[in-house]
Every structure is written in C-alpha cells, then in structure tokens.
Amino acid sequence: MTPGQPVRFFQVGSFAAGNRLLAPEMRTVQSDATRANSLTSGHRACQGCGEALGARYVLDTAMRATGGRLIAVNATGCLEVFTTPYPETSWRVPWLHSLFANAASVATGVAATLDAQGRNEVRVLAQAGDGGTVDIGFAALSGLFERNDDVLYVCYDNQAYMNTGVQRSGATPPAARTATTEALGPEPGNPFGQGKNLPLIAMAHNIPYVATATVAELHDLEAKVLKAMTMHGARYLHVLVPCPLGWGSAPAATIELARLAKESGLFAVFEAERGEVTASSSIRHQVPVEAYLRPQSRYRHLFDDTGAVLRPDIVGRLQALADANIARFDLLKSAS
Amino acid sequence: MLRQIEGSQAVARVVAACRPQVVCAYPITPQTHIVEAIGAMVKSGELPGCRFINVESEFSALSVAIGASATGARAYTATASQGLLFMMEALYNAAGLGLPIVMTLANRAVGAPINIWNDHSDAMAARDAGWIQLFAESNQEAADLHAQAFRLAEEVSLPVMVCMDGFVLTHAVERVDVVTREQIDAFLPPYEPRQVLDPSAPVTIGAMVGPEAFEEVRYLDHARHLDALGSIEAIAEEFAEVVGRPCGGLLSPYRTQDAELIVVALGSVLGTIHEVVDEARDRGARVGALGITTFRPFPLDAVRDALGGDARLLVVEKAFSSGFGGVLSTDIAMAVEGAPSRISTVVGGLGGRAITETSLRRVIDDALEGRLERLEFLDLDRGAVEAELARMAANRRSGPVAENMLRSLSASARRTGGGRP
Ligand SMILES: Cc1ncc(C[n+]2csc(CCOP(=O)(O)OP(=O)(O)O)c2C)c(N)n1
Numbered sequence: 001m002t003p004g005q006p007v008r009f010f011q012v013g014s015f016a017a018g019n020r021l022l023a024p025e026m027r028t029v030q031s032d033a034t035r036a037n038s039l040t041s042g043h044r045a046c047q048g049c050g051e052a053l054g055a056r057y058v059l060d061t062a063m064r065a066t067g068g069r070l071i072a073v074n075a076t077g078c079l080e081v082f083t084t085p086y087p088e089t090s091w092r093v094p095w096l097h098s099l100f101a102n103a104a105s106v107a108t109g110v111a112a113t114l115d116a117q118g119r120n121e122v123r124v125l126a127q128a129g130d131g132g133t134v135d136i137g138f139a140a141l142s143g144l145f146e147r148n149d150d151v152l153y154v155c156y157d158n159q160a161y162m163n164t165g166v167q168r169s170g171a172t173p174p175a176a177r178t179a180t181t182e183a184l185g186p187e188p189g190n191p192f193g194q195g196k197n198l199p200l201i202a203m204a205h206n207i208p209y210v211a212t213a214t215v216a217e218l219h220d221l222e223a224k225v226l227k228a229m230t231m232h233g234a235r236y237l238h239v240l241v242p243c244p245l246g247w248g249s250a251p252a253a254t255i256e257l258a259r260l261a262k263e264s265g266l267f268a269v270f271e272a273e274r275g276e277v278t279a280s281s282s283i284r285h286q287v288p289v290e291a292y293l294r295p296q297s298r299y300r301h302l303f304d305d306t307g308a309v310l311r312p313d314i315v316g317r318l319q320a321l322a323d324a325n326i327a328r329f330d331l332l333k334s335a336s
Numbered sequence: 337m338l339r340q341i342e343g344s345q346a347v348a349r350v351v352a353a354c355r356p357q358v359v360c361a362y363p364i365t366p367q368t369h370i371v372e373a374i375g376a377m378v379k380s381g382e383l384p385g386c387r388f389i390n391v392e393s394e395f396s397a398l399s400v401a402i403g404a405s406a407t408g409a410r411a412y413t414a415t416a417s418q419g420l421l422f423m424m425e426a427l428y429n430a431a432g433l434g435l436p437i438v439m440t441l442a443n444r445a446v447g448a449p450i451n452i453w454n455d456h457s458d459a460m461a462a463r464d465a466g467w468i469q470l471f472a473e474s475n476q477e478a479a480d481l482h483a484q485a486f487r488l489a490e491e492v493s494l495p496v497m498v499c500m501d502g503f504v505l506t507h508a509v510e511r512v513d514v515v516t517r518e519q520i521d522a523f524l525p526p527y528e529p530r531q532v533l534d535p536s537a538p539v540t541i542g543a544m545v546g547p548e549a550f551e552e553v554r555y556l557d558h559a560r561h562l563d564a565l566g567s568i569e570a571i572a573e574e575f576a577e578v579v580g581r582p583c584g585g586l587l588s589p590y591r592t593q594d595a596e597l598i599v600v601a602l603g604s605v606l607g608t609i610h611e612v613v614d615e616a617r618d619r620g621a622r623v624g625a626l627g628i629t630t631f632r633p634f635p636l637d638a639v640r641d642a643l644g645g646d647a648r649l650l651v652v653e654k655a656f657s658s659g660f661g662g663v664l665s666t667d668i669a670m671a672v673e674g675a676p677s678r679i680s681t682v683v684g685g686l687g688g689r690a691i692t693e694t695s696l697r698r699v700i701d702d703a704l705e706g707r708l709e710r711l712e713f714l715d716l717d718r719g720a721v722e723a724e725l726a727r728m729a730a731n732r733r734s735g736p737v738a739e740n741m742l743r744s745l746s747a748s749a750r751r752t753g754g755g756r757p
C-alpha cells in the first residue's frame with residue numbers, strides 16, 4: 001500500500017474490526033490499492049449480490065497469493081452470466097467457462113497442463129454456484145477430490161438455482177420458498193430432508209483443506225483463501241453468499257444476513273484438514289433462528305404480518321438444526 | 337515400422353508419437369485397449385511430459401481435455417457409443433470454443449437395447465456437434481489418420497474425431513506400418529494455440545453471447561469447417577510425402593470410372609465392398625465404390641465430382657434415422673444432382689451383424705437390375721418382425737420388445753437346431 005493512501009474498505013454493521021483499526025499488514029487484500037481487481041466493475045449483478053462480493057474477495061486474494069499467476073475456471077450460473085455479457089467481460093484474470101456441470105474437470109485439465117508443461121507456479125481456481133457444485137457438478141467435483149488434483153474449488157452458496165429464477169437446489173434449506181418449492185400446502189417451502197452438506201462430504205474425501213466462510217467476515221474469507229493457496233492438492237472453500245433476489249431480502253441486508261446465518265448456528269463456519277475439523281468460528285452474539293429468517297421473504301410463510309411466528313413447529317425444527325450444528329462444531333465455545 | 341499389431345495398439349502408438357500432453361479417458365468397450373496402452377506408456381515413463389488422467393465419466397474426460405486444450409496442451413481422449421452420448425454437451429462445447437482436441441471414436445451401437453458391437457449410430461448422433469469426423473477403412477488408415485488429425489485440428493482450431501469400427505478394426509490384428517516419432521516430428525509442428533489461458537495476457541474464454549452476435553460466431557464455425565476441406569487434402573498429401581504412402585483425404589474412390597452402379601459407404605465395410613466390386617467387375621458388371629473418408633465437413637463438391645454422371649447409387653449405412661431412413665444418403669442426395677431418383681439406401685451391420693459378401697452381392701445384383709427399394713434393411717428377419725408386430729397388435733401388454741425378440745429367436749433356433757449367435 002502506498003503510504004498515506006486512505007483506506008476505504010471497512011465493514012459497517014458487522015462485528016468485524018474495520019481495516020482502519022488494524023496495522024497495514026493485517027488489513028484486507030481488498031483494501032490494498034494495488035489489488036488485482038480480478039472481477040472489475042461494470043458487471044450486471046443485482047444490487048447487494050453476495051456472490052459478486054464473495055468472488056471479488058476470493059479472486060483478489062488468490063491473485064495476491066500467487067503473485068498474479070492464476071487461471072480461473074467458472075461453471076455456468078449467475079457469476080458467469082453477470083460477468084460476461086457480450087461483448088464485455090469483468091474478468092481481469094485468464095478465465096474459462098465451459099459448462100454448468102464440469103468446472104471441476106475443466107480445472108483438472110488446466111492443472112494437468114500446467115504440470116505437464118512445468119509451469120507449476122501458475123495456480124488454478126474453479127468456481128461455481130451451489131447448484132453447479134452440490135447437484136449437477138457433484139460427480140466431477142468428487143472425482144477432483146478423489147484424485148487430489150491441484151485445484152482450489154470455491155462454491156458460492158446462495159442456496160438455490162438463482163440464474164434460472166430461484167429454483168430449489170440440493171443446498172436449499174428446509175422451509176425456504178423457491179420457484180419449485182412454493183410456500184403452499186401443509187409443509188410450505190422446501191421439504192425437510194437429510195440435507196446435503198458439501199463441506200462434510202468434501203472432508204470425507206480426506207483432502208488437504210476444507211473451509212466454510214461467509215461474506216460477513218471478509219478478513220476470515222481472505223485468510224482462508226491465503227491459507228488454501230499455501231497448500232497443494234484439492235482444496236474446497238464453501239462461501240455463504242446471500243442473494244437479495246432469491247432470498248427476498250433488502251440489498252443492504254446481505255452482510256447482515258450472512259452474519260445472522262452464522263450467529264444463529266444455521267451456517268457453521270469452520271476449517272478442516274485431511275478430514276478433521278481443525279477450527280470453528282464461535283458464535284459471538286447468539287441469535288434465535290427467527291432473527292435470521294424473518295427479514296427474508298423466502299420464509300414469509302412462517303410469520304404473520306406483525307412478524308410474530310405463525311408456524312412454531314417449523315421454526316422449531318429449524319432451530320433444532322441450528323442447535324445440532326452448534327453442538328457438532330462446538331460453536332458456543334468462548335472465543336479464544 | 338511394419339509390424340503385426342492390434343488396431344488399438346497401432347492407434348495408441350501413433351497418438352503417443354504425436355506427444356500429447358494430456359490424455360484422459362473413461363473405459364468403454366471397444367475403446368479400452370487404446371487408452372490402456374497409452375496409460376501404460378505414460379506410467380512407464382515412455383511418454384515424459386504427458387499426464388494420463390483417469391476420470392469418473394466420459395463427460396469429465398472431455399471436460400479435462402477442454403481445460404487442457406484451452407491451457408495450451410495437445411489433448412486426446414477416446415470413447416464409444418454410450419460414452420460419446422454421455423459427453424454430448426461437452427462435444428458441442430469443445431467445438432464451439434474452437435479447441436483442437438483429438439478423439440478416437442471406436443464405433444459402437446447405441447442402446448437401448450444395449451449392445452457392445454459395431455455400427456455407426458454413435459458417430460451419427462454427433463454429426464452436428466461441430467467436430468470434424470474422419471472414417472478409417474483399415475487399421476493402417478486408422479493409425480495414419482490420427483497423426484493427420486492432430487495436425488488438422490491444430491491448423492483449423494477445431495476438434496477432430498477419428499472414427500474406427502469397434503472390434504472390426506480396434507481388435508483386429510494385422511500388418512500396420514506405424515509412423516515413427518521422427519516421421520511425426522517432420523510432419524507435426526508444436527501446438528500453437530489461437531487462444532490460451534495465460535496470466536501474462538488474460539483472456540475470457542467462453543463468454544455469454546446473445547442474439548446480437550450468436551449467428552456470426554456460429555457462422556465462423558461453419559466457415560472454418562469449409563476451410564478444413566482444403567486443409568484435409570493438403571495435409572493428406574504432405575503426409576504421403578513424409579511417410580511414403582497415401583492415406584486420408586476427402587474421399588476414396590474405387591473403380592468408379594465408367595461405373596453404372598457406385599456403392600457408397602463409411603469405414604471398414606469398404607474392404608468387403610471392394611472385394612464384391614472386384615468380383616462384379618470380373619463378371620463384367622460395371623460396379624465401383626466410393627468411401628467417404630471425411631464425413632464432416634461434408635465434401636459436397638468432391639462427392640458431386642465423384643458421383644456425377646448417371647450411375648445408380650447404393651448407399652450402405654450402419655446407422656439410420658428412425659422414422660426417416662439413411663443419414664449419409666441424405667448428404668449424398670444433397671451433393672448430387674438428380675440423385676434422389678438414383679439412390680437406394682441399404683441399412684445393415686447394425687449392432688455388429690456382419691455385412692457379408694453374399695448379402696452385398698445380392699443387393700448389388702438387385703440394384704443393377706433396378707429391383708431395390710428406396711430403403712432396405714439388409715438381412716432383416718421379416719418373420720421375427722412380423723410376429724412381434726402381430727403380438728403387439730393382439731396384446732396391449734405385449735412386454736419388452738427386445739426380450740420377446742430373443743425369446744422367439746431362441747424358440748425358432750430350438751425348432752431348426754440352429755440360429756444366429
Ligand atoms: C446442463 C444444464 N442444465 C441446466 C442449465 C440451466 N442453468 C444455468 S445456470 C443454472 C442455475 C445455477 O445455479 P447455481 O449453480 O446455484 O448458481 P447461481 O446462479 O445460483 O449462482 C441452471 C439450472 C444449464 N445451463 N445446463
């Protein structure tokens with residue numbers, strides 16, 4: 001950073017320390033005026049898009065970690081569509097989009113080539129939405145993990161197929177309304193199932209690194225990307241990225257919702273190495289799940305017009321899911 | 337170097353001599369021997385600088401090749417039948433992105449009913465995917481076409497599929513002159529991509545394109561295919577100079593001069609056809625043959641020149657379009673003036689049934705005497721078909737067709753003490 005450069009990026013409304021309070025070397029990559037701007041302005045994401053924010057932080061951090069020697073592979077989805085409307089592109093990194101289901105395999109091909117050509121200083125990052133990751137691209141991703149190919153795979157989880165108009169994916173939480181799980185009938189929204197927790201499935205492959213993060217804690221997100229890039233082999237990063245359009249939330253509430261997802265225990269933020277959890281982010285100010293659900297119209301059927309709980313049975317089941325996460329990942333331990 | 341060798345091994349050696357950097361595949365009969373052999377060469381260290389990647393599906397196999405090719409690697413994969421259909425989405429993608437991947441297609445029937453034997457229904461299913469499709473008549477040609485395929489793909493920035501008949505070629509052991517690494521080095525320059533993922537000059541590959549330019553982008557694909565027709569001929573000539581034998585090109589005409597009947601076909605059945613043509617010529621019948629080596633891009637002008645005149649045309653096809661008829665026949669009809677009235681299509685060799693000289697002789701005689709229908713199915717067991725149609729008419733719940741057919745064939749085999757294996 002140039003001396004005297006004013007720091008413009010800090011987090012409002014979160015409990016994270018603002019950059020201005022930190023020593024320069026501890027500030028975010030994003031606050032560095034010489035950051036890569038890998039995903040530059042002018043793209044067509046909705047206001048308040050968590051995915052655009054997450055991708056910008058992830059890519060710039062990976063660019064910092066590799067000294068700019070990075071190749072990105074992208075699955076079909078919002079991120080691909082809003083960044084490359086013909087004839088423009090927001091990408092300032094070498095970027096390849098092939099199909100919806102094959103980002104992992106395409107990334108393997110990129111990594112294999114770099115290895116064959118002895119260009120191992122260039123690193124590979126694959127990125128996809130939750131649908132491209134947990135559903136249609138699942139087999140390819142599991143193949144990448146099993147082979148331990150040298151790729152950092154990042155899933156931007158907005159909990160539905162947003163690009164096609166908010167349909168349910170395997171990562172859609174129970175009770176959430178989507179265009180294919182309408183808020184109708186006795187069990188409105190997405191049915192309660194077993195869930196499909198991709199970070200845990202990734203861990204079952206014993207890959208070097210698995211981590212989850214949200215766009216509420218951008219220092220943490222950057223730190224995890226930096227850490228992932230110090231390692232080789234298959235690494236998986238799962239980032240919760242609220243989507244104002246699909247969640248029915250205010251664009252300005254994106255960061256806050258990501259924080260509430262974590263603080264309620266519904267989304268566990270943790271790290272794992274070689275199949276073992278090594279760290280989890282403690283809940284700092286625990287909130288009941290309804291505090292997270294209420295501001296989102298995808299859960300409107302659970303509340304009445306005054307905001308009072310209309311379906312305590314369903315809210316109770318969601319609270320039970322959060323409690324189970326809290327126990328499993330020890331999320332209420334006092335922060336060390 | 338001349339050797340007695342299985343077709344798959346010959347192809348594997350030529351592919352290896354072309355020094356691919358990434359080879360990836362998923363097993364499917366009858367492609368397996370090719371990729372197993374390349375895998376072994378990589379594993380033994382015989383192919384330094386090549387990565388062999390075992391993936392979890394054909395869709396991923398081609399996707400790995402896409403990533404590799406876009407990063408500047410010479411990339412190769414091989415498949416057949418169900419595998420080709422499983423990679424269909426990536427087939428269109430590789431072609432649309434203009435990535436010069438080379439693939440061997442060990443031609444095999446597409447199910448249901450599942451069948452591992454040879455026909456061309458897989459290649460025809462991919463006809464419009466944007467790949468160059470070359471068909472080998474023999475193992476010598478299959479081997480040589482792979483060397484030309486890399487050169488061609490990289491020259492025109494399009495993927496190339498070399499089609500070789502499953503089992504008939506892939507598993508046949510015969511004499512093949514396998515090109516040497518030195519010959520390849522004299523013929524195939526290093527791969528210079530038109531577009532490459534490179535951190536020092538970042539590009540966006542695979543951007544979304546709307547109605548404002550989609551047609552133009554797609555047209556450019558067509559234009560490159562048309563360009564490829566010239567490249568295919570030039571490359572075949574240069575190859576012949578380097579290795580001292582002809583191979584490839586657009587078409588392979590055989591005794592078509594003055595012919596009153598020309599048999600048109602793809603692939604290894606041309607060997608049998610040539611035998612029958614020779615025999616007919618010995619009898620004084622003016623019969624010739626035309627092999628279509630380059631099926632996509634389709635060499636309309638060359639076909640027109642080869643089939644001009646007024647000879648009757650007999651197209652022998654190992655695939656068809658249900659509810660319509662021949663696939664290659666349609667293309668021939670497009671190329672040749674007045675052709676529709678001169679063309680008969682014989683569909684045969686489906687699911688590995690042999691196209692015998694006897695059967696070919698019979699259809700050629702019928703064609704010469706104008707007794708052939710516009711569309712015939714070679715050696716079709718009419719009795720079995722009629723019986724099943726009758727059963728279906730009589731019973732709503734007539735059951736699975738394939739099972740019924742096998743049951744009635746085995747019943748008649750018990751009666752006659754024989755039957756088709
Ligand atoms: C094979 C295939 N099936 C379906 C689609 C349609 N499609 C494109 S993007 C998309 C949804 C993407 O969802 P996700 O991966 O969660 O990313 P998001 O848009 O939510 O960021 C779908 C269904 C497609 N492009 N390809």
Ligand code: SF4
Nearest residue numbers: 045046049078243245
């Ligand atoms: S629909 Fe959601 S994910 Fe897509 S651009 Fe809009 S906010 Fe972002």
Ligand SMILES: [Mg+2]
Nearest residue numbers: 129130160162
């Ligand atoms: Mg999504």
